[in-house]
Amino acid sequence: MAEFHEQLQKAMEQKEITQAELCKRTGITKSAMSQYLSGAFKPKQKRTYLLAKALNVNEAWLMGMENADMERHEPHPSGSDIHLTPHEKQLVIAYRKQPGMQDAVDKLLGIADVEKQNEKRA
Numbered sequence: 001m002a003e004f005h006e007q008l009q010k011a012m013e014q015k016e017i018t019q020a021e022l023c024k025r026t027g028i029t030k031s032a033m034s035q036y037l038s039g040a041f042k043p044k045q046k047r048t049y050l051l052a053k054a055l056n057v058n059e060a061w062l063m064g065m066e067n068a069d070m071e072r073h074e075p076h077p078s079g080s081d082i083h084l085t086p087h088e089k090q091l092v093i094a095y096r097k098q099p100g101m102q103d104a105v106d107k108l109l110g111i112a113d114v115e116k117q118n119e120k121r122a
Contacts, residue, residue, distance in 0.1 A: 002064035004048075005039035011055045011062065011070070025054040 012022060023033050028047060035041040036051075043051065052059040052072065060068035095101045 001066055003039060004042050004062065004064055005037055007057075007062050007064055008036060008051065008055075011057045015055055015057075017055065022051070022054055026050040 011017075012019070017025075019030065019033055019037065022028070023030050026047070028036075028043075028050065032041075032043075032047075036043055042048075048059055048062060052062045055062070056072050057070050058068055058072050061070045092105060095105050
């Protein structure tokens with residue numbers, strides 16, 4: 001199992017985010033961030049979430065869990081949890097670029113229904 005501070009450093013390097021930028025995005029002080037990066041302390045759950053979200057990585061991966069994907073999976077706006085492979089994501093993007101396909105793709109993914117419901121609530 002990887003250590004939290006190792007994963008944090010790895011994510012910052014891969015995302016090309018400086019310590020100062022990460023502090024700005026999360027509201028975490030520079031001194032606390034330094035302690036996390038050195039491995040002196042591990043953040044509590046709320047700060048782990050803030051760091052993962054700011055770095056766009058999976059919290060479980062950041063905490064060093066084995067077999068956890070680095071990629072963050074946000075819940076689908078419809079409330080269902082849709083996970084697409086990188087290839088599927090490319091296909092969705094390609095279809096959306098085709099004239100007249102935006103509505104069809106949104107309907108297929110259930111996005112159009114969610115947007116209509118949100119419009120009715122507003």
